[in-house]
Amino acid sequence: MSKKKDKGINQELETAIAQLLREVMSDSTSTITDKVKVIDRSLKLEALKAKMSDDEWGSGFMNMDDDE
DSSP states (O other): OOOOOOOSOOHHHHHHHHHHHHHHHHOTTOOHHHHHHHHHHHHHHHHHHHHHHOTTTTTTTTOGGGGO
């Protein structure tokens, strides 16, 4: 029997990114580059979560009715 893969974001990954964001932002020795990289990762995670929660996201892509 094959195991069905769970949909969604791995909770451990989400927790790790949140922890990394807190640590890097509170570290006074972190460079602005380090901080921006962590912020970028956090924003990408939030964008993925938003896409997953919107069932209609991308449903109108290549809709031929728009061309008429």
